[in-house]
Amino acid sequence: MPPTSASYHHGDLRAACLRAARELLEENGSGGLSLRAVARRAGVSATAPYRHYADRDALVSAVAVEGYRELVGCLAAAHPSPSTPDDLAAVAVAYVRFALEHPALFRVMFVETCDPSGDERGTVTAVVSEYVGTIVRHAFPDADPDALSTAVWALVHGLAFLHLDGRLDAANPEAVADRVRAAVHALLTASRTA
Numbered sequence: 001m002p003p004t005s006a007s008y009h010h011g012d013l014r015a016a017c018l019r020a021a022r023e024l025l026e027e028n029g030s031g032g033l034s035l036r037a038v039a040r041r042a043g044v045s046a047t048a049p050y051r052h053y054a055d056r057d058a059l060v061s062a063v064a065v066e067g068y069r070e071l072v073g074c075l076a077a078a079h080p081s082p083s084t085p086d087d088l089a090a091v092a093v094a095y096v097r098f099a100l101e102h103p104a105l106f107r108v109m110f111v112e113t114c115d116p117s118g119d120e121r122g123t124v125t126a127v128v129s130e131y132v133g134t135i136v137r138h139a140f141p142d143a144d145p146d147a148l149s150t151a152v153w154a155l156v157h158g159l160a161f162l163h164l165d166g167r168l169d170a171a172n173p174e175a176v177a178d179r180v181r182a183a184v185h186a187l188l189t190a191s192r193t194a
Contacts, residue, residue: 013044013049013052014052017039017042017049017059018063020042021041023041026104026105035050060112061120063108064108065120067102068109068121068125068127070098070105071098071128074095074098075098077094078091079091082138083135083138085185085188088139088152088184088188091132092152092159092183096156096163096176099160103164106160129149133149135149152188155184155187156184159179
């Protein structure tokens with residue numbers, strides 16, 4: 001007896017689709033990412049991904065959410081409880097390193113259109129923002145935490161894209177780390193003297 005839609009079972013279709021989407025991203029960038037391509041890669045029918053994703057934007061948002069969660073894990077691993085300018089610089093290096101190690105995912109996280117009906121992407125983005133804000137509040141208690149955390153994130157995010165886009169040389173990971181640390185310290189020194 002053929003399975004009905006009520007008895008359809010793949011195992012973990014959602015995870016299989018996300019895994020397939022990530023593989024496609026790394027191979028071809030976001031241009032080759034479609035629900036049909038994901039279905040082919042996951043080995044399911046062309047309509048199966050629609051059980052979890054209404055359209056491409058919903059799939060891209062789910063991939064981005066995974067990326068944000070991984071990014072937060074990398075930042076936390078760089079320093080478990082950052083509270084000094086050096087800790088902040090280490091976290092900044094981890095941010096740029098994440099971008100360089102996962103370029104297609106990073107672009108999906110920050111460039112691609114997201115699903116306007118889902119709020120999970122906004123929630124995980126807020127976690128990153130709050131993480132940076134907490135570091136700034138601990139390291140610079142006299143500074144305006146919102147303004148300085150925005151400046152730090154903008155600087156580090158800009159450095160990530162300058163490296164990704166080849167505007168800054170990313171061939172030597174240690175040189176990249178030194179550049180990021182120096183830029184963060186320059187900003188923080190300037191903010192202390194302003």
